[in-house]
Amino acid sequence: MRQASTILSIDTPGRGFTDITRAMAEWVAQAGIEEGLLTLLCRHTSASLLIQENAAREVRVDLAAWLDRLAPEGAHYMHDDEGPDDMPAHLKATLTGVNLQIPVIDGGMALGTWQGIYLAEHRQKPHRREIAVHLIGA
Amino acid sequence: MRQASTILSIDTPGRGFTDITRAMAEWVAQAGIEEGLLTLLCRHTSASLLIQENAAREVRVDLAAWLDRLAPEGAHYMHDDEGPDDMPAHLKATLTGVNLQIPVIDGGMALGTWQGIYLAEHRQKPHRREIAVHLIGA
Amino acid sequence: MRQASTILSIDTPGRGFTDITRAMAEWVAQAGIEEGLLTLLCRHTSASLLIQENAAREVRVDLAAWLDRLAPEGAHYMHDDEGPDDMPAHLKATLTGVNLQIPVIDGGMALGTWQGIYLAEHRQKPHRREIAVHLIGA
Numbered sequence: 001m002r003q004a005s006t007i008l009s010i011d012t013p014g015r016g017f018t019d020i021t022r023a024m025a026e027w028v029a030q031a032g033i034e035e036g037l038l039t040l041l042c043r044h045t046s047a048s049l050l051i052q053e054n055a056a057r058e059v060r061v062d063l064a065a066w067l068d069r070l071a072p073e074g075a076h077y078m079h080d081d082e083g084p085d086d087m088p089a090h091l092k093a094t095l096t097g098v099n100l101q102i103p104v105i106d107g108g109m110a111l112g113t114w115q116g117i118y119l120a121e122h123r124q125k126p127h128r129r130e131i132a133v134h135l136i137g138a
Numbered sequence: 139m140r141q142a143s144t145i146l147s148i149d150t151p152g153r154g155f156t157d158i159t160r161a162m163a164e165w166v167a168q169a170g171i172e173e174g175l176l177t178l179l180c181r182h183t184s185a186s187l188l189i190q191e192n193a194a195r196e197v198r199v200d201l202a203a204w205l206d207r208l209a210p211e212g213a214h215y216m217h218d219d220e221g222p223d224d225m226p227a228h229l230k231a232t233l234t235g236v237n238l239q240i241p242v243i244d245g246g247m248a249l250g251t252w253q254g255i256y257l258a259e260h261r262q263k264p265h266r267r268e269i270a271v272h273l274i275g276a
Numbered sequence: 277m278r279q280a281s282t283i284l285s286i287d288t289p290g291r292g293f294t295d296i297t298r299a300m301a302e303w304v305a306q307a308g309i310e311e312g313l314l315t316l317l318c319r320h321t322s323a324s325l326l327i328q329e330n331a332a333r334e335v336r337v338d339l340a341a342w343l344d345r346l347a348p349e350g351a352h353y354m355h356d357d358e359g360p361d362d363m364p365a366h367l368k369a370t371l372t373g374v375n376l377q378i379p380v381i382d383g384g385m386a387l388g389t390w391q392g393i394y395l396a397e398h399r400q401k402p403h404r405r406e407i408a409v410h411l412i413g414a
Contacts, residue, residue, distance in 0.1 A: 001277045005386075052228065053228060058215075062229075066229050070346065099377050139277045175313075196355035237375070240408075249317075253320075274412065
């Protein structure tokens, strides 16, 4: 049984979803684990991680619009030190979550055919985001 | 330290919650792990996994109605290729999440007394769903 | 490779967020694991776990108010055996989730600078809550 871990840095272009599926697949492949467990932790409170549809781009457009409706910008937040998009970003990160776990089976991530791994940036401006990555297996 | 993993297939009867607690408990028991970590990944983007109340059926009825209010069907989605229940299903799966992790202690899942594990089907029609399952421990 | 696991009991003062970051850091430190994976499971369906901003208290005030807007108390729930705050508590626990995973790197939890671990109590009254904790690594 072995482990591998790293801190991955990803530059986001501002609000939206960055596909990190290939980056994670390559990292798992070079670790040489046939069976195991991959864990991701987004080290921020206004960005998050999710697994969603990787084919139809419209799903991510609708998802962003829906998050905006559930956590709109506005004057009713106490916390607005960093601007009107700050508190909504914390709420969207809470809803989607900062953790993902993916079993590794037969040397690859056991994702479904239509599943992609996304880093969700909830702030308007570009940010450098860090993801703690851990893999255990054999 | 050992590992076990599998892909579990589950037929859902359409929209609603399928209790998979017993199936998971049996799979953990036959693996013979006394202490470890169980991980589940739902391999779909319009179905999801959650842990909720296993006694009062009304909780699941209220939960389904609440998800309908937060992610209603309607004409305001760009993505509707597969019907009006498709995009709301992606949103509900995002809110509830596709991952669960359950510590195994003293040979069994360390769930609370009132906790059950549910596969949530968010599409109207029955589907065959797959869950990637991973267990590590000793 | 080694494991450690325990059931942690925490008394909440009623609705709100209890910071358990230091308790978890101390537990990880005494386990003497340099690289590994920490998993938490809240063993309840009306309390939950989340990672959020640890500096500005206003973020948690806004978060609580937002959860109240998304899952308000009211007469439209079927499940109200335990009072008007019961079903909203189940919904808030579903949105935030009962699981957290934190990679351990260089002997400590790989949290971001501004991240704290919170036990979220969604019932009005104080409760004793249990968290199943699992650590694997070397």
